Amino acid sequence: MDRNLELMLKEQKTAFYIFDSAVLKKRIMHLRTRLPERLELCYAVKANPFITKEIENETERFEICSPGEYEICKALGIDSRKMVISGIYKTPEVIEGLVSDKDFCGIFTAESVRQYRLLCELSEKYGRKLKVLPRLTNDSQFGIDPEELENIIRERDSHPMIEIIGVQFFSGTQKTSLKKFRRELEMLDSFLEKLKSEFSFEAGELEYGTGFPVSYFRNESLDEDALLEGFSELINGLGFKGRIILEIGRSIAASCGKYYTHIVDIKSNKGINYALIDGGMHHLVYYGQQMAMKQPFLSVIGKDSIIPDKLWTVCGSLCSMNDIVVKQLPLPEIEVGDVLCFENAGAYCMTEGISLLLSRDLPAVYIIKENGELYRVRRTFETLALNMPKYERMD
Structure with missing residues (x-):
């Protein structure tokens, strides 16, 4: 033993639980070797906050979806420049606290027009330029309707203290269908091209929550290598050439x-x-x-x-x-x-x-x-x- x-x-x-740091880092390396080199990784802290410190140098970003997760990452010494403050509801007082903190240099997602307006108001109030990723809806309660997001892009010059750096999208977990990945990536590619052609907005990045699956049970048929190979081909076929950051939690941590x-x-x-x-x-x-x-x-x-x-x-x-x-x-x-x-x-x-x-x-x-x-x-x-x-x- x-x-x-x-x-x-x-x-x-x-x-009790045991989390093995060597296995964790090996898993991240496995994903990197199976995916296109241009892709970057964002770890979803909600999957397992206990391992966050172990991979602070292994992923480019950390997705934080609650005030508690932010406090955990802050206490662990995670560089705020690697933080993406996400989540469907952002407590206004907490967001104002982050904006007013000049030591905080993270990115904010905008899950609604209301959230975006709050960030605009706070950026002007504190004289700070904020990096924002509007989240495109996946036809659920999450994110912003395409037309509303287009309006945000159209009127972006009205808010000079807001830097819209790209678009975020996530549609679920345990996705095993390459057809679903194809539909999503083609939709995103088309949407980003529309923002460029109609609004002269060239997104610097796409943050995409893949929902890569994990095989939890015996007798499950999951060929992960084939899935990652097919996904890579889809990425390589995109017209969008900006940064692509994959937001992953379960697939990294399980x-x-x-x-x-x-x-x-x-x-x-x-x-x-x-x-x-x-x-x-x-x-x-x-x-x-x-x-x-x-x-x-x-x-x-x-x-x-x-x-x-x-x-x-x-x-x-x-x-x-x-x-x-x-x-x-x-x-x-x-x-x-x-x-x-x-x-x-x-x-x-x-x-x-x-x-x-x-x-x-x-x-x-x-x-x-x-x-x-x-x-x-x-x-x-x-x-x-x-x-x-x-x-x-x-x-």
Whole structure:
């Protein structure tokens, strides 16, 4: 057994995450070697804020979608010039605080005409030239309608303190269809050409959220190399020759993470074998998991060489009929105290779970550096204080 894992299993009696910096950086390098050299990378911090510091020199930008994410990046010492302040709702007070801070030199996205006007007002109020990326809608609540965005470009000279550096676009995650990528990129290429021909606006850059997929479950058919090759051909065929920055979260972060949870009880009810764990659905979120029917990549620590002999339904610690992690999973002989290791837990697992339900603890988080050094970046965290009523009389 790996020495670091042995140390953590000895110290941690409850569930925990491990994020491997070497695996993370190798993944970024893999993407770069499979994609056109002209492409740059923007890491979506929401996928996993714990690994942000590990890749501060590996990606060109960081997408920040909340005041909390900004404070995390600031505390980690991330250069503000690499920050893109995004998100469908930007708290006006927070945005004003950033604009008034002369040390902040990041980029702002504009998700609506209202957001754009706010940035225009603040740029004039504080006498600061701001870099702005209007977001083109993906036919949802996100972004700006094409006609409204065209009006912004048409009237851009009315706001000399705003530098519109390009356009941002994102349409979803776990996209496996090259036809969808083709439709989006052709639409964007056409839109950028229209801005150039009709409004004399030559976009300096396109920030494009790819939504590259991650294979989370056994028996999934995903040929990532073929997908990236096809995507690269589409990029190379674009008429747009400005900067292209790919905003990626899940595809960068997923493979670097593992989630460890202990078997705390085993039973058989009406012919079905149940293994109860000290974690559950509040710790482990796989995109595309449906009623625990799909089987993620996992193993029983120390029993890799043992042939599975029974089917087990793995359930979590929440008092909820929905807390089923996986059904009818072949496992070797297991017992209370065994530890399950779930793969590809580096993106969203630690942030998307319903972590306040039943006031259960949040797992500890560890990072393994490239040189093998082990760091704990979050202790096991009690959530009961967050659910504890505190009566404050309002006079």
